[in-house]
Amino acid sequence: MTLTVTRNATEGLGSVSSGNALELRGVTKMFGALAAIEDITLSVRPGERRAVLGSNGAGKTTLFNCVTGDFLPTSGTIRLFGEDVTTFPAYERIRRGLRRTYQISLLFGGLTVTDNVYLACRGVSRGRFSLIRPRKGDPLLTRTAELIEAVNMTAATDTPVSELSYGQQRQLEIALALAGAPRFILFDEPAAGLSPTERSELISILTGLPSHIGFIIIEHDMDVALRVAESVTMMHNGKIFKEGTPEEIENDPEVQELYLGDGHG
Numbered sequence: 001m002t003l004t005v006t007r008n009a010t011e012g013l014g015s016v017s018s019g020n021a022l023e024l025r026g027v028t029k030m031f032g033a034l035a036a037i038e039d040i041t042l043s044v045r046p047g048e049r050r051a052v053l054g055s056n057g058a059g060k061t062t063l064f065n066c067v068t069g070d071f072l073p074t075s076g077t078i079r080l081f082g083e084d085v086t087t088f089p090a091y092e093r094i095r096r097g098l099r100r101t102y103q104i105s106l107l108f109g110g111l112t113v114t115d116n117v118y119l120a121c122r123g124v125s126r127g128r129f130s131l132i133r134p135r136k137g138d139p140l141l142t143r144t145a146e147l148i149e150a151v152n153m154t155a156a157t158d159t160p161v162s163e164l165s166y167g168q169q170r171q172l173e174i175a176l177a178l179a180g181a182p183r184f185i186l187f188d189e190p191a192a193g194l195s196p197t198e199r200s201e202l203i204s205i206l207t208g209l210p211s212h213i214g215f216i217i218i219e220h221d222m223d224v225a226l227r228v229a230e231s232v233t234m235m236h237n238g239k240i241f242k243e244g245t246p247e248e249i250e251n252d253p254e255v256q257e258l259y260l261g262d263g264h265g
């Protein structure tokens, strides 16, 4: 698999300090009296791949929504590549190289694989949007083909999305997240509903991403999570319960009791 990803996501956006790709300090999100996440402090280095694990209702999706700008935290700060983006709208975070996949498919079912990826590339490019079909040699078409190859879907290039298997649709969503110049991606349960073969393919796609792209993966499938991540954050009841390497987390007696035991979600 060959994938080149442009590194100029911050061009023209002013200077940003170096340091962590993502940094949360004391982030809390309240829904009425319920703290969906509480006092979350966490940092992820550029290129680092981290799994966020926890049972249902632990606060994982709320954490993602705060990072993407879908939710405004009740308190705390969020920095993206050194810049305080806590109150920035989602599109400003996208301009800075943040991407996200969702548990629910957001693909255009009536369009082909190529059309879906091309539209994603157009959506994050700086040119004016046009509904005219791209001409041969359009650099975005070349990029589209590269992204389709990066998720092992070249054979399905002209297939309408509605005819793809569920697993292929999830693979395609990863291609969409790679459009533009991503530097940090939030993957929301990408292995959910996949067959064992599709899971292996997902692992190879995620581990094959260019090394400068960091990510956080929320995943209930421990096998996938621990194989693609180099660091793990365990959440419980809206708080960080444990952090460590996949090996440390797997062998931690408290984690085993709480999450890997009978009651894990």
Ligand SMILES: Nc1ncnc2c1ncn2[C@@H]1O[C@H](COP(=O)(O)OP(=O)(O)OP(=O)(O)O)[C@@H](O)[C@H]1O
Pocket (backbone or CB within 6 Å): 031, 034, 035, 036, 037, 054, 055, 056, 057, 058, 059, 060, 061, 062, 063
């Ligand atoms: N929009 C909302 N309004 C009210 N409560 C919410 C909202 N979103 C999440 N919650 C609550 O916040 C808590 C954390 O939910 P969240 O969806 O973040 O957990 P999760 O770890 O992603 O769970 P799952 O693994 O089931 O997706 C839960 O108690 C949930 O009911």
